[in-house]
Amino acid sequence: MAEKQPTPKELLDRIDYQPPHADWMETPVDIRKGMYCYASNPKSVATLGLPNARPWNPLDEDWKLPENWQQIIHEGFKERLERFRSVKLFMDICVRCGACADKCHYFIGTGDPKNMPVLRAELLRSVYRNDFTRLGKLLGKANGARPLTLDVLKEWWYYLFQCSECRRCSLYCPYGIDTAEITIFGRELLNLVGLNIDWIATPVSNCYMTGNHLGIQPHAFKDMLDFFVDDIEEKTGVKVAPKYMKKGADILFITPSGDVFADPGTYTAMGYMMLFHYLEEKYGLDVTWSTYASEGGNFGFFTS
Known part of the structure; x- marks a missing residue:
């Protein structure tokens, strides 16, 4: 129960x-239950090349230092x-x-x-x-x-x-x-x-491997924006056409992945897409997304 x-x-x-x-x-x-962070996953620590990757538990006496x-x-x-x-x-x-x-x-x-x-x-x-x-x-x-x-x-x-x-x-x-x-x-x-927390080590490891802290693969990132295209057209009647990794674009746009994969950030992402559509039509400004550099949040900052 x-x-x-x-x-x-x-x-x-x-x-x-x-x-x-x-x-x-x-x-x-x-170290109270509900107050401490989980220890970093040794696989994530090893991926980043940080020292002393091993399983450990903050509640144990031996932290395997x-x-x-x-x-x-x-x-x-x-x-x-x-x-x-x-x-x-x-x-x-x-x-x-x-x-x-x-x-x-x-x-x-x-x-x-x-x-x-x-x-x-x-x-x-x-x-x-x-x-x-x-x-x-x-x-x-x-x-x-x-x-x-x-x-x-x-x-x-x-x-x-x-x-x-x-x-x-x-x-x-x-x-x-x-x-x-x-x-x-x-x-x-x-x-x-080797003392880190999993909320930091694993998101940073995911950024290192996939370009965003959620570990979302490039095709899934594109699929999500394609869903937004349909939603925008349904609500506004306007068909936006986001570009991906276009060489020679005026702007490479990188946003926190939460804007793409979590409400209410998804509405913000749709706002970006409508803005970019307007800027292209009105001023010819060419904006491209990246499915590989798909994280604007600096999770490494929290690791330092």
Whole structure:
């Protein structure tokens, strides 16, 4: 028998914005059912050539990490600090004012303090202080520093993927810290040891193999637009004629695949087709679709 799902009101009533009594460093990560993302499919990880492709489960004690995973993370951290001045700047200048806290829909929806953008970034900053700052090495926890342990790594994975990179927090930060960039940076480090989520790895793998995140083959993409042609003609009496992979066209149009395969995006796609028909008739503008480059959504961004 299927488990009874709570109502929206019941879910809202469960949210508690009262912070825990213990220090956040002393509050262990609790990977809760319904809150964590599924682990990445090893086939998708291997397709993309990402490291440590293997089946694993976030609820298991053993995440099947490389033996030298701490060294890999440390070296990846160091390399990015040297390459990106912005990362080091964002690690150092936050004063933890909390202006970003209530701007994050993940914090609003969970009440979990570690989903505040400032504290989500602090998960990384604490390790940065421990490994890369003199005061952190000398004073340790008194300076907000902590070593990278397995529990800390699991905490990173759990919270760094509870972010949609919307950058609303950055908009309200008085220092202009791009917390989304910090999240992306953290996900890069997790990827170095094979910690990703299936919502990202498999769509990116599909893009790599078929040109869109749904894994739709070229002929199916064309068939869908052909259905739209019939629908448009039925409603308007106008027969549009989309072009596919036409050499020498004025515009190569690429849209998120959701516009082609999911309502209400399909209505948007039909709007595109009518617009292109008008532009060709009125101005001679030639627009072509691609059945191979058929994804305008940047799923790689979420993997970084």
